[in-house]
Amino acid sequence: MSEINTFATQQNEYIELVAQIMQIRAMGEKPLAYVRTYGCQQNVADSENIKGMLALMGYSFTDTPENADFILFNTCAVREHAEDRVFGNVGAIKSIKKKHPSALVALCGCMMEQKHIAQRIYESFPFVGLVFGTHCLHEFPRLLYQSLLSGKRQFVTGNDDLLVHEGLPKRRDGAFKGWLPIMYGCDNFCSYCIVPYVRGRERSRSSAAILKEAHELIENGCKDITLLGQNVNSYGKGLDENISFSELLRRIDAIDGDYTLRFMTSHPKDCTRELIDTIASSRHISKHLHLPFQSGSNRILKLMNRRYTREKYLEIVNYAKEKIDGLSLTSDIIVGFPGETEEDFSQTLSLIEEVGFTSLFTFIYSKRVGTPAAEMLDPISDEEKSERFQRLLKVQEKIAAERCASMVGTRQRVLFEERAKKEGIINARTSGNIVVEVEADEGLIGSFGTVEITASGNWVLRGRPV
Ligand code: 5AD
Ligand code: SF4
Numbered sequence: 001m002s003e004i005n006t007f008a009t010q011q012n013e014y015i016e017l018v019a020q021i022m023q024i025r026a027m028g029e030k031p032l033a034y035v036r037t038y039g040c041q042q043n044v045a046d047s048e049n050i051k052g053m054l055a056l057m058g059y060s061f062t063d064t065p066e067n068a069d070f071i072l073f074n075t076c077a078v079r080e081h082a083e084d085r086v087f088g089n090v091g092a093i094k095s096i097k098k099k100h101p102s103a104l105v106a107l108c109g110c111m112m113e114q115k116h117i118a119q120r121i122y123e124s125f126p127f128v129g130l131v132f133g134t135h136c137l138h139e140f141p142r143l144l145y146q147s148l149l150s151g152k153r154q155f156v157t158g159n160d161d162l163l164v165h166e167g168l169p170k171r172r173d174g175a176f177k178g179w180l181p182i183m184y185g186c187d188n189f190c191s192y193c194i195v196p197y198v199r200g201r202e203r204s205r206s207s208a209a210i211l212k213e214a215h216e217l218i219e220n221g222c223k224d225i226t227l228l229g230q231n232v233n234s235y236g237k238g239l240d241e242n243i244s245f246s247e248l249l250r251r252i253d254a255i256d257g258d259y260t261l262r263f264m265t266s267h268p269k270d271c272t273r274e275l276i277d278t279i280a281s282s283r284h285i286s287k288h289l290h291l292p293f294q295s296g297s298n299r300i301l302k303l304m305n306r307r308y309t310r311e312k313y314l315e316i317v318n319y320a321k322e323k324i325d326g327l328s329l330t331s332d333i334i335v336g337f338p339g340e341t342e343e344d345f346s347q348t349l350s351l352i353e354e355v356g357f358t359s360l361f362t363f364i365y366s367k368r369v370g371t372p373a374a375e376m377l378d379p380i381s382d383e384e385k386s387e388r389f390q391r392l393l394k395v396q397e398k399i400a401a402e403r404c405a406s407m408v409g410t411r412q413r414v415l416f417e418e419r420a421k422k423e424g425i426i427n428a429r430t431s432g433n434i435v436v437e438v439e440a441d442e443g444l445i446g447s448f449g450t451v452e453i454t455a456s457g458n459w460v461l462r463g464r465p466v
Contacts, residue, residue, distance in 0.1 A: 005164070007138050014145040015141045026069060031058060032069050034071045036074070036089070038073070039109070043109055044173070045179040048173060048179065050140060052169030079366035080367070104144075106129065107128060108137070113135070135157075180225055181229065183204040184199060184229070188267065192337060204238060226264060244274070246277075253282045268308045271289075273316075279324055287325070288433045292331050328431075329355060333362045334363050334364075353399065404459070413430070414430050414436055414438070416440065417445065435459070437461070438462075438465060444465075451463035
């Protein structure tokens with residue numbers, strides 16, 4: 001069972017103390033914090049909590065690290081490429097720290113929960129003063145206080161806990177888009193994936209806490225809410241209350257207001273017909289399903305420990321297509337899993353063609369120390385993997401372009417989101433999560449409207465307001 005821990009009672013004292021220290025050190029000015037986030041939306045949501053705590057401690061925020069008193073990198077461990085970027089960017093802080101020696105440089109997030117990484121940071125980057133893992137987020141004010149007070153290096157990682165920490169402050173990045181974590185951790189242990197090791201066991205938040213946050217978001221004008229979890233379909237396991245993910249969706253959907261409800265990520269093994277029916281009959285849930293299949297080959301799916309087959313995947317996808325009018329499907333795919341043959345890969349291609357995804361997140365397999373796949377024989381060369389990856393992109397490009405072209409002439413309800421790079425254009429998003437470039441007034445940003453699709457490209461649409 002997940003226990004609940006309440007933040008405020010334990011950290012308020014440290015929030016006060018840090019505020020006092022920084023008021024003296026910054027000589028009456030507001031201290032500045034630079035927070036850089038890598039990786040998935042859960043990390044974005046965690047950074048919003050960290051910024052919420054920093055704001056309570058009197059910090060304001062800057063987009064560049066040069067003048068910051070506190071520099072934080074919230075890291076991602078899911079692929080080697082993400083880790084390399086962190087190492088590169090942290091290395092570049094050395095010269096800033098020389099010019100501004102009192103700045104505290106800190107690292108947190110998934111990378112820090114791997115022993116060999118924390119060790120490498122310790123040895124290679126002596127100017128890093130504070131390291132804390134994903135399980136210490138709720139203790140950040142205490143850790144920051146201790147670092148500021150002692151001036152000593154602090155590395156706090158590796159304490160896996162089963163608690164759900166409620167009541168953490170939050171400073172949201174967007175006014176009308178909100179991330180809402182409903183669960184933490186993952187119990188699936190897909191053989192390639194580091195997440196269960198760095199984010200710990202799966203634990204759900206209570207439905208009362210989630211509904212309270214959803215109400216607040218909607219009352220504050222949020223138009224696009226995304227529920228977050230590594231495997232949202234298994235929401236509710238281990239809670240005292242008897243509640244499924246579909247039931248949670250129905251309860252949120254029952255809140256009146258002008259908003260879209262999204263969720264990620266779904267696992268095909270737990271994606272039920274009840275969930276599809278819930279989406280189909282809802283008022284606010286987007287007509288979009290992100291359902292990662294990873295590989296189209298049953299042999300590889302077994303090695304990946306995904307616990308579904310290609311046939312099972314197609315069955316649920318076909319049911320969803322039948323029930324949800326205008327459904328947009330997206331997926332994650334790994335190319336070059338250890339031992340993937342040309343035949344395995346061709347099955348991935350054929351699945352893509354059969355389903356007709358709106359877009360795909362495609363990754364070349366990246367070996368993660370400590371996962372079962374890292375021990376598997378991997379005779380396929382990097383060149384071969386890259387070549388397969390390029391072939392996959394080509395196939396998907398054609399499918400996505402055809403899907404976009406089929407929408408020309410239709411009318412779509414969109415949320416106007418932000419100014420595009422092109423002058424006079426606003427990027428809007430359909431319920432199916434496709435970007436539409438619209439020539440429209442900036443005053444529309446943050447509101448819903450209807451556009452007619454006038455042209456299409458490979459990934460984006462063009463439209464005009466109706
Ligand atoms: N190598 C490549 N891609 C990975 N993913 C997770 N672990 C790895 C890895 N070791 C991808 C999966 C997952 C997405 C978030 O990242 O496709 O769905
Ligand atoms: Fe990783 Fe699989 Fe869990 Fe997703 S479901 S976080 S891929 S172990």
